[in-house]
Amino acid sequence: MMKKWVCISTMALGTMLAGCVGGSGGGNESEEGGGGEGTISFIHWRGEDKAVFDELIAKFEEENPNIQVDMTIYPSEQYQSTAQTLLRDGSTGDVFTSFPGSQMEIINQAGLFEDLSGEEFLENYNDELITAGQIDDKQMAVPLQLVFNQPVYNAGLFEELGLEPADDWEGFLALCQELKDAGYTPIAFPGSDIGPGQFMNSMMMNNAPEEDIFERLMAGEAKLTDEWWVQTLSQFQELEERGFLNADSLGTNHTSAIAQLANEEAAMLASGSYAMAGVKEINPDIELGLLAPITTEAAEAEWEGINTTTFMLAVNANSEKKEAAKTFVEFLSDVDNASTYANETGQHVTVEDVEYESEELKSTSEWMDRNTRFQPRFLITNADIERAVIASIQSVVGGETPEAAAEEAQQIVDENLD
Incomplete structure (x- = not known):
């Protein structure tokens, strides 16, 4: 590389x-x-x-x-x-x-x-x-630090609405719909800075459960145009098209997204456990928890969440x-x-x-005792490839097709392999 x-x-x-x-x-x-x-x-x-x-x-x-x-x-x-x-x-x-x-x-x-x-x-x-x-x-x-790079959620709100974290993709979509119908933004997504690089980890963890997937990508043995990444981008697209992300998510930074969760406008924050202190600083009474979207059927899921040291x-x-x-x-x-x-x-x-x-x-x-995998993004050791992967998410949220965004990102991967 x-x-x-x-x-x-x-x-x-x-x-x-x-x-x-x-x-x-x-x-x-x-x-x-x-x-x-x-x-x-x-x-x-x-x-x-x-x-x-x-x-x-x-x-x-x-x-x-x-x-x-x-x-x-x-x-x-x-x-x-x-x-x-x-x-x-x-x-x-x-x-x-x-x-x-x-x-x-x-x-x-x-x-x-x-x-x-x-x-x-x-x-x-x-x-x-x-x-x-x-x-x-x-x-x-x-x-x-030991952090969990997966969404933070308003546990008190979930309890009030009788909701629990889902164990498959259809369940996660249904959860988001119930939150939207109740008048909440399901997911505050800080798409202008850290959101794509954080949310991608739990969104792809079961689409590509092999922990060496990015090592294989950088070795030319896997591609972003393969099903695992196109499927991940398609699921980002679905969240955007169904109105489950906050308005103007690509113009939203992490500070603003934290405020949306803290002010109980949004039910989930797509970053990680490190944001909980910031949420509590704004709203000391809010009850918080962690969850990770399961993007497959429950029986096919190998991982429950993401950790990062x-x-x-x-x-x-x-x-x-x-x-x-x-x-x-x-x-x-x-x-x-x-x-x-x-x-x-x-x-x-x-x-x-x-x-x-x-x-x-x-x-x-x-x-700490759940079946979590180390943050996949941090296993991309080439900075140009890392940026290309993150940019493909932003492209899809911005309206590009998953296939086209994956192809553009793969071209950058290929250039770095050359």
Whole structure:
């Protein structure tokens, strides 16, 4: 497959830096200290976590007075495409985070991950849940978050209307129709940003139950014009044509879609469990749950939902502060600190023995024991192919036929294979 290096100009980088969320902790200049002290740079994309990280950083600096942490937060889409550029000279991102999939592949190809294999803090994590951070049997990063990339729904509304999550496609369509007839938008779909890349996972999980489907696509052994993807696009088309997605979904961002669920205009939100805290912030009294559309007959379904281990903590291989950086990752890996992070952000984590306090985290913990598969989209390691797959969904929601959208996307796949 073709690997692509994503770069930005100095001017573009300056613009991006100006648009990032304000930092916290110590000053911006690193100090000499033999790699074990001084100021370290911590970069990530989760602006909604700033308050809890400010709290944790203050605690860390109190416990480690020779190390200060300078945190900078970037918008997620910019972070995903430009993090490797920020990391290259080692002056930024002594500790950084990575998405699985194409971003991790790009950063790894650039040699920017410090090998964390053998670090004692790895014992704090669930062995099975941190495999996403492994490359060639080496632990290059540790995913802190465990999220479920499937729709969030208004459990209180479902109970009020006597509805339950469906176990097949016809049942899901009937559920959406009942919600529509009751005056609700069945699905708030943030089609302008993260919606297509999130909702696709549960929409395709049983149409292509083989977990290596995208590996085969990138090897030329499967095509987007095959039945599994055309069927998935056809089902997106059906949701749109039957009025089960919000109006102007392709012009709706995630923030607006969250508000639609929180304000009880929509019954479901097509993103994931990580959005629940944002919904509750707007409407603290709303009762939430998770579901995944089953796109086949019940007896044919192999998977119940989608999981992702993400927000992968890593140490920059080019950093001059590796020991201090590892100390900070070790701190975040401690069960007490991971518990603070989990409960104050509404996120499940991969650290073992964390006690979840909120009702949403407790109620959705059942999904840890359900038959879920790792998010398929993050198994697309070529960024151009990933964009083509997501764009085909947007094309269909915009009115193009599934066959034509699949053909256009496959052309991009073929170009990358060449």
